[in-house]
Amino acid sequence: MKYISEFRQQDLAKQLSKAIAQTVDPNRHYRLMEFCGGHTHAIFRYGVQDLMPDNVEFIHGPGCPVCVLPIGRIDNAIQLAENRDVILCTYADLMRVPAGARNSLLKAKANGSDIRMIYSTQDALKIARENPEKQVVFFAIGFETTTPPTAVAIQQAQAEGLANFSVFCNHVLTPAAMQAILDAPQPVAIDAFLGPSHVSTVIGSQPYEIFSERYAKPIVIAGFEPLDVMQSALMLIRQLNEGRHEVENEYSRAVTRQGNLKAQTLMQDVFELRPQFEWRGLGLIPDSALKLKAAYADLDAEHRFNMPSIQASDVKGCECPAILRGALKPQDCKLLGTVCTPENPMGSCMVSSEGACAAYWSYGRVRARA
Amino acid sequence: MVTQTIKQNTLPPKTLIETESMCLALPAKIVALDAAANMATASVDNVKVEVSLALVDDVALGDYVLVHVGYALNKIDEDEALKTLALFAEAGLTSNL
Numbered sequence: 141m142k143y144i145s146e147f148r149q150q151d152l153a154k155q156l157s158k159a160i161a162q163t164v165d166p167n168r169h170y171r172l173m174e175f176c177g178g179h180t181h182a183i184f185r186y187g188v189q190d191l192m193p194d195n196v197e198f199i200h201g202p203g204c205p206v207c208v209l210p211i212g213r214i215d216n217a218i219q220l221a222e223n224r225d226v227i228l229c230t231y232a233d234l235m236r237v238p239a240g241a242r243n244s245l246l247k248a249k250a251n252g253s254d255i256r257m258i259y260s261t262q263d264a265l266k267i268a269r270e271n272p273e274k275q276v277v278f279f280a281i282g283f284e285t286t287t288p289p290t291a292v293a294i295q296q297a298q299a300e301g302l303a304n305f306s307v308f309c310n311h312v313l314t315p316a317a318m319q320a321i322l323d324a325p326q327p328v329a330i331d332a333f334l335g336p337s338h339v340s341t342v343i344g345s346q347p348y349e350i351f352s353e354r355y356a357k358p359i360v361i362a363g364f365e366p367l368d369v370m371q372s373a374l375m376l377i378r379q380l381n382e383g384r385h386e387v388e389n390e391y392s393r394a395v396t397r398q399g400n401l402k403a404q405t406l407m408q409d410v411f412e413l414r415p416q417f418e419w420r421g422l423g424l425i426p427d428s429a430l431k432l433k434a435a436y437a438d439l440d441a442e443h444r445f446n447m448p449s450i451q452a453s454d455v456k457g458c459e460c461p462a463i464l465r466g467a468l469k470p471q472d473c474k475l476l477g478t479v480c481t482p483e484n485p486m487g488s489c490m491v492s493s494e495g496a497c498a499a500y501w502s503y504g505r506v507r508a509r510a
Numbered sequence: 511m512v513t514q515t516i517k518q519n520t521l522p523p524k525t526l527i528e529t530e531s532m533c534l535a536l537p538a539k540i541v542a543l544d545a546a547a548n549m550a551t552a553s554v555d556n557v558k559v560e561v562s563l564a565l566v567d568d569v570a571l572g573d574y575v576l577v578h579v580g581y582a583l584n585k586i587d588e589d590e591a592l593k594t595l596a597l598f599a600e601a602g603l604t605s606n607l
């Protein structure tokens with residue numbers, strides 16, 4: 141598999157592991173936050189931590205879109221779906237996320253709501269065309285990677301005059317979350333960041349420059365394969381050793397400084413900033429999420445339907461909020477693996493394969509047994 | 511050439527596509543184009559997927575693109591990929607000094 145297996149070669153992994161061991165200063169501790177859930181997943185799946193010296197620690201960040209969506213928004217979606225005239229379309233990852241009152245989209249579906257799992261926003265449009273008598277709502281979530289596909293669907297629906305289609309928009313922005321982590325009242329100690337892979341293919345590496353300058357933190361945009369993660373860690377360690385703090389790009393095969401301008405233009409045409417948005421674990425963050433512009437208000441589900449703001453709290457004992465800030469690790473949660481498993485998740489971090497708890501529970505156990 | 515890849519911690523088998531969640535993207539080769547619909551067929555690990563080309567320009571047969579939720583997000587730059595692979599090898603060399 142081109143561009144996959146080359147970036148998983150075992151001999152190179154061993155070499156990189158040796159190079160890292162020789163580069164680290166044994167007298168210091170390196171705390172590298174991987175922002176993206178995709179990196180968290182790769183680190184656990186390939187046992188990357190085992191190939192690192194003991195004084196290099198990965199801190200798992202908030203970059204799992206399913207994990208940071210506040211429960212109240214899922215409750216909103218469930219309420220919508222309970223309306224007999226509505227077909228709710230969503231990415232599969234969201235189906236099992238625990239909502240309020242022990243509910244979930246999956247349970248709502250079992251109880252008769254018409255909820256469809258889709259792979260692409262094109263599928264949602266298709267469902268809308270085929271069901272003109274129903275209201276088809278796309279429950280849109282995700283960072284800057286899933287946002288342009290939503291924008292494409294919105295423009296297409298408007299061009300086609302697809303009157304029964306609308307979008308419940310929950311798209312959030314990566315740089316705003318990075319800012320929130322750095323500005324937290326009790327910030328978690330982080331020395332450097334592994335920057336997102338695919339988000340950066342869209343937004344480019346330029347938006348991170350302000351963070352490396354203002355907060356003096358090295359940032360390396362890192363690919364998702366295990367060798368990418370290791371090489372990026374090495375680049376961060378070198379920067380820290382040399383007292384540099386720059387944005388470097390390890391994932392140059394897909395990321396440029398400017399990013400994908402076509403996708404950015406589309407997003408700017410369709411969306412505008414919300415003054416603030418709630419993130420699970422991080423609280424209210426200003427200018428951190430998008431909503432549809434007035435020109436597309438007809439296609440905005442929040443405009444079309446009555447959607448109250450719902451406050452809901454996590455299951456007691458679930459440490460997801462602290463885990464998403466990097467303040468705790470999955471193994472610090474008492475419910476991990478006993479009450480809370482991927483089959484029966486108590487919190488959002490256990491649902492998505494990108495969530496830190498799911499990655500730890502699924503792959504960490506394999507490692508413990510080996 | 512057979513290269514040995516790094517050992518994966520495995521879960522019950524699923525296809526490559528199923529294992530990846532919505533926020534991952536995979537490098538896929540363009541094997542058919544439908545210019546009129548601005549769509550293409552891309553192949554990952556011999557699994558064929560339909561992808562929209564709405565977010566990219568100038569995609570040709572044989573190009574590799576990052577496929578994400580049914581859309582090509584970006585083309586993959588072969589020269590840059592080779593440079594990165596060379597960097598990995600270099601890191602190994604300096605460690606032998």
Ligand code: SF4
Nearest residue numbers: 458459473480487497
């Ligand atoms: S293990 Fe489950 S309950 Fe504990 S923090 Fe993770 S998701 Fe929440």
